[in-house]
Amino acid sequence: MNITIKYFGQLTDITHLEEETLEFGGTYVYELLETLYRKYNTLKTKNFQVAQNQELVNENTKITGHEIALLPPFAGG
Amino acid sequence: MKDKKPMKSVFKEGAITSEFIGNSIYKHQTKTSIGAHNIFLGQVRADEINGKTVSAIEYTAYEDMANQKFHEIRESAFEKFDLTCMHIYHSLGTVKAGEICLFVFVSSPRRKVVFEALEYIVEAIKADVPVFGKEIFEDESHQWKVNS
Numbered sequence: 001m002n003i004t005i006k007y008f009g010q011l012t013d014i015t016h017l018e019e020e021t022l023e024f025g026g027t028y029v030y031e032l033l034e035t036l037y038r039k040y041n042t043l044k045t046k047n048f049q050v051a052q053n054q055e056l057v058n059e060n061t062k063i064t065g066h067e068i069a070l071l072p073p074f075a076g077g
Numbered sequence: 078m079k080d081k082k083p084m085k086s087v088f089k090e091g092a093i094t095s096e097f098i099g100n101s102i103y104k105h106q107t108k109t110s111i112g113a114h115n116i117f118l119g120q121v122r123a124d125e126i127n128g129k130t131v132s133a134i135e136y137t138a139y140e141d142m143a144n145q146k147f148h149e150i151r152e153s154a155f156e157k158f159d160l161t162c163m164h165i166y167h168s169l170g171t172v173k174a175g176e177i178c179l180f181v182f183v184s185s186p187r188r189k190v191v192f193e194a195l196e197y198i199v200e201a202i203k204a205d206v207p208v209f210g211k212e213i214f215e216d217e218s219h220q221w222k223v224n225s
Contacts, residue, residue, distance in 0.1 A: 008139055009209030010221040051207070054142035069139050069207075075222040076138075076167060076208030077119040077179040077199065 001025075003032070006069040011048060014040050030059040032068065048072045087147045088140065088169045092176035093118075101164060101182055111161050111184045115191035117199050119179030121172050129214040133173045134222060139207040143167075146206045150198060158194040160185050165198070167208060 003024045007015045024032055029050055037044045049056050053065035098118070105111060124131045147165055154163060161184045168178040179202070183194045203224045210222035 006139065008137060008207065009211070051139070051142060054139075054145055069142065071139060071207050072209065072221065073223040074203070074205075074207055075210035075224050076136075076143075076206045077203050077224070 001063075002066070003063065004067050005032075005036070006067065008069065009072040009075070011043065011046060011070050011072055014042050014046070024063065027062055028059070029057055029061045029063060029068075032063060033059065036070075043070075046072065086140070086144055087165045087167050088138065088143070089166050090168070090170050092168060092172045092178065093166055093180045094177075097166075098177070098180055101180075105162070105184060108161060108184070110186055112186045113188035113191045114182065114184045115195045116183075117179070117181040117195050118177050119199075120177055121174045123174035124212070126212075126214075126220065129216060129218065131174060131212045132215045133171050133213045134178065135171050135211040135213060135219075136167070136169050136178065137209050137211070138167075138169060140169075143206050143208060147202070150201045150205065153201075154183075154194055154198050157197065158183075158185070158190050159187070160190065160194055163194075163198070165202070167202075167206075171213075 001024055002021055004019060004021050006019050012018055026032060049071045051069040051071055053067055121134050151163060154160060164182040166180040172178040181195060181198055183191050185191050211219050212222050213219050
């Protein structure tokens with residue numbers, strides 16, 4: 001399945017892009033993260049949350065949506 | 078979600094001006110059931126970090142999720158508190174030190190409500206809304222702001 005991954009804030013300093021589409025054959029969020037860690041080594045050292053279809057999820061959540069966002073600590077206000 | 082009204086965007090490009098804030102207050106003069114307003118203004122601080130001074134913050138957001146979160150905060154504030162109206166505006170893009178980046182405006186018939194409601198709303202915004210801030214230093218280097 002094709003998944004769009006969105007990167008925000010300090011994570012874009014690592015990925016150098018804000019969005020990409022990946023072909024993903026796994027089932028869980030942690031599997032997608034492993035794929036991304038292979039692609040971006042230093043991503044693993046960063047603190048971030050994962051949102052699926054705009055809701056926060058954890059590593060053991062099944063991937064059902066087409067939009068995943070990696071969200072570093074919030075800084076609104 | 079109970080409310081199917083279309084969500085209006087909370088985001089404004091650049092700083093929130095004092096004219097805009099003043100005009101918002103003016104617009105409430107026709108709502109005469111209101112007895113108390115309370116306003117929170119977030120201002121960009123010129124923090125000094127390792128000898129360098131922050132000259133601006135560049136705000137970005139996961140806008141769809143952020144607008145959804147603002148909407149949830151609004152709904153829950155109306156449920157918890159007896160508010161007549163409530164407005165939230167947050168900047169995107171560059172806001173210089175000393176300029177306003179967040180404007181929260183709550184109104185109620187009575188004063189006690191607006192003090193509690195405003196604190197609740199501002200804390201929820203800081204904790205739950207995916208907004209990101211790049212602190213730009215005078216030498217154009219940067220670091221990423223984190224809410225404490």
